[in-house]
Amino acid sequence: MKKWFSNIGPGTLVTAAFIGPGTVTVCTLAGVQFGYSLLWALVLSIIACMVLQEMSARLGIITQKGLSEVVKSQFDNKIVRWILIGVILSAIFIGNAAYEAGNISGGVLGLSTILGSPTVQIGTISINYMSITIGIIAFVLLYIGNYKVLERSLVVLVLFMSIAFIITAIVTKPDLSLLFKGFVPDLSADKILTIVGLIGTTVVPYNLFLHASIVSEKWKTKEDLPAARKDTIVAIVLGGLVSMAIIIAGAAIQQTEVNNAADLAKGLEPVFGSMAKYVLSLGLFAAGITSAITAPLAAAYVVKGCMGWQDGLKSNSFRAVWMFILFLGVLFSSLGIKSIVIIRFAQIANGLLLPIIAIFLLWVMNQKNILGNFTNSLKQNILGFLIVFITCFLGFRGVWKVIIN
Template sequence: MKKWFSSIGPGTLVTAAFIGPGTVTVCTLAGVKFGYTLLWALTLSVVACIILQEMSARLGIITQNGLSEVLKSQFENKILRSILVAIVISAIFVGNAAYEAGNISGGVLGLSTIVGSPYLVFGNVTINYLSLIIGGVAFALLYIGNYKVLERSLIVLVLCMSIAFVITAIITKPNLSLILHGFVPSLESEKLFTVVGLIGTTVVPYNLFLHASLVKEKWNKPDQLPLARKDTLIAIIVGGIMSMSIIIAGASIQNLEVNSAADLAKSLEPIFGSGAKYVLSLGLFAAGITSAITAPLAAAYVVQGCLGWEGGLRSNKFRSVWMFILLLGVVFSSLGIKSIEIIQFAQVANGLLLPIIAGFLLWVMNSKKILGSYTNSRLQNLVGVLIVLVTIFLGLRSVWKVVINL
């Protein structure tokens, strides 16, 4: 058992990254609005996530470089390389800054459901002390700069989330036959926006960069690929089960006034008792704090790779990036902006950005110059292309729907 636990890690950090307040919120809304009928979309999202994250992990182990370093190395033309670096940094850096506000706000929602108002008033100054607590915990774990400490802390938090969300789903006593029917694909136009959100919240673009950078912290030999694949498979399936549990819990409340997981927690209390509220709220808090750690970490890895900085987790340049992202998240989450709007915007934006990043990854994964005999198989390429085409189609349709409704 000890040997098995020692072989897991990077995949769990990826799960910690995508099971954030965004996932909890989008899955809650999917369950409340459409019941179990979008479980099929979440299943496909999990399969797509496994396939793309395996490619990312394989790239990191074989090349011992992150995705941003590899992509940059493929452009000899300085102008093209500079454009690529600018696109990647702006997309991931700015996106993660927006994400961080949602992560911390989501964690605050979870805690405030339990402890009450998160605000302290000093004269004319109002301080959201819960945002400061979450930001402080994230800062401490990142500043230590020890990969093992970070990995073990996030594994514990992911386990807490898993238990919280699964227990919540069981408490609601779901209809098993309706759950099974939810895995049968059906796509009506009113569900499209939510489907894109589910894809965007499960297959997160910055996780492709994060995973490639993390695996080389743990593994450095091609014969360790089976360990990385098992780690990826188990961790993402666990994440998928958590997401499905949230949809199932949301489906038990037929109340369109539910706009977030915190609302869901309050709605569960009169029906299933106060225990349900506390369990779900703790899960939301854990989701917020894990993503509040991984989003700045991913941004720092991307910027470090794009700009060619030397040094590891404790280098000053690396720390300056995640500190800036974390600071922005704490500040914006304290301004009273509705976290539901931040989170939903970030999820849909991710759904639109995904085909671009996935396309880059597919291109690199077919380069024998980079990967030698570890390039994609025909089946992997076929599935990868299908994932990109589906995400392009859904993304364009969601944009069109937004435009015609303006």
């Protein structure tokens, strides 16, 4: 077991970030509303995630720097440099604040099924004490500031959710003919926002910054690239299989409205019966905690790179950033908005922000003065630009659908 843990790399954090409450919720909703017909969107998301995260890991190993730090170093003109930094910081803060609210709301969604109403009334003010509780747990884990403690503690929590849904997907005995049809692309107008949400919950924009920053914690030289690629691909493929299993389990739910964790848990009933809601509740709580850790951590790494801070995870400036994101997450998740609504909004917001971050990454990955012989190949560039084009197209269609409605 000790050897197994020692071989686990930063790819685990990437998977832990996207196998969160957002994935459970959006994938379940996709299965409930559209059956297996959006499995193709997940395949696209998994390929996109592997391509972009491999670039991010390669950048981190070769430069031993984060993405924001590298982008900043490429511009001598102060005005241009600060405009770019402003764009990056805006995208990350908006995306991470929304995502963090979704993460904490997911944890609340899980706990509320077991513990009842998550709010207490103090005079005219309604306080969601579960959001605060989850925020405190995430705060303690982040304050410890030990990368290996974070990495290893997340593995067990992610595995718990993964195994439950994979077993459920098998037990539900899906219709194979319908299942295979789900891998044929379908861009019907009513599915666009869900497709954007599926991409946003798999290819998490902040993961591109987080991966480049933390990969140097484990690997230091170009000889480590094969190990990093293997770690990245294995982690993402396993995460993708779990996402597919959640859609398949969701497709077995015999209802169209999903409002709480008990409704989400109906997909697990074939395996866990009446205990399904408790299993899913604990899983949502675990997934909420894992993702609630990675979102603030990623934001802090981005700001650290943009501002040129040299201090580590335990510095006051680094901690101030993740504390701010964590505070925003707790605040937004306490506003009385339905948890499922917050979670879905966060995934769509991430899907819309992805092209901006991906363009920055692609530009950097073609700079010889940064990466030397490790710049993108023609094949990697074609895949990268294709991903940007598809996500831009889907994002614009999604925004247009919201406007005309």
